[in-house]
Amino acid sequence: MKKHHNSNSTILVCDDEKYVRESLHDYLARQGYNVVLAADGVECVEQSKKIKPDLILLDIVMPKTDGINVIRQLRKTQPDIPILVLSASHELGPHVEVEELSLGQFIPKPIRLSEIEYLLETALLEVEDAKKTCQQKKLT
Template structure:
């Protein structure tokens, strides 16, 4: 695995042969792996070890996986969580998604697919701004706010100040703005934006991203027809240009 920083993965799984197999294969990929055999120890290790990703079984002794998931999401909305479960019912998948899980695999699973999903989730997480990170924009600036031109975005209150005055941003607008700002100067394809922003995969023909860009230009550009910040890249996607 091509990674300059070893990522930590917590496997919360009570079936020893599965847990040990995952540990072996994930470590072979270059990850640092810890096993927790039940929900209580899983929550304990999550708080103490601070992993970068969690592989979580649903059918656990004591506290079940859904309870573990809900407890984690009360304190951390960003850590990638992959559910691994023998329960393949649609209701359980919907329940997991409603609690904030990032991906869901049913047993028996394909090892190569699991490794790819883990890598994808970690890559997606690296694109997002984490709480406490610093965004460099000339002077040192907290990631809770970001200023470009006459515009200022307050991520904490979800309010933007621009030439129109103050605008209340939606949750999805804030998410995309963080993505653009965290990757300023880097081309972002529509498919990549859809994957990270909405969880879509594969080639999509939706105009969803384009509609958000139109909105951002109206908010933050002096002339939306001649954008300075949110620029189109033909046959590629978009780029947030602010140095």
């Protein structure tokens, strides 16, 4: 797959499983991404505010605060950031409105690394296209 033209895209990987974090870090770094890791929901929110990532890969079930609460917090300050959800469970739960969370993609665990790059590229290109459209509207 062709790499995103901005090879300096920063991906924040938030997962409490060390093996998952390290595997994603190694794979994405080899693809040319800058990768920052967070081991729990609180750290994820802190890192996101600090580094302003281009995209977040987020586990739902994590200590301190779960992925759903992380998404709700992030949507208040960074409403447009793409969030790809990682989870062994295929449901977010009946209390969660998917539209409310503005999720980009749901990625079931175990993760297939070969699919990750495609999903990242797609999400990053969608954001880029939306920014271009917004800029064009401002010019007209």
